Amino acid sequence: MVNNIADAIEEYILKQLATKTDGRVELKRTELANKISCAPSQISYVLSTRFTYEKGFIVESRRGLGGYIRITILTSNDINEEAIYDDMLRKIKDDTEFEYVKSMIDYLVENEMVTKREAELCAQFIFNLYNARAIGIKERTKLIRSVFDTLSKMSLLRKR
Secondary structure, eight states: OOOSHHHHHHHHHHHHHHTOTTSEEEEOHHHHHHHHTSOHHHHHHHHHHHSOGGGTEEEEEEOSTTOEEEEEEOOTTSOOHHHHHHHHHHHOOTTOOHHHHHHHHHHHHHTTSSOHHHHHHHHHHHHHHHHOSSSOHHHHHHHHHHHHHHHHHHHHHHHO
């Protein structure tokens, strides 16, 4: 039995994913909201809290007419590093806390996308950015994003 709207949304999406052999489902936010009788913002909430890369999912979305939500289950055999880095870059905003950025770095280590040494260097640099008084928030965000962008590019070079 489903206890609340968030559980109903999660259950519906997981059932849809279970029917797909490629581990990917594409949904329309408004259609899903109508089907479950909820607000589209509730779907956004569930996607951002229950379908994260930390939990083994990549969520891509496009708003507006013809918009969609594409959810992909990640497996250890087919982790799409580029998509993970893109997802991380989208989530780094001016109000992103250091602990959240650190959890992203930890994820990269756990999934062998960076070495522990690289992770420590990045974490220390980013920690210093959060504690630097002479740097503005916008500049800090830009620098943190550049760290993840560089890691992404290094990942692509490593594969070649």
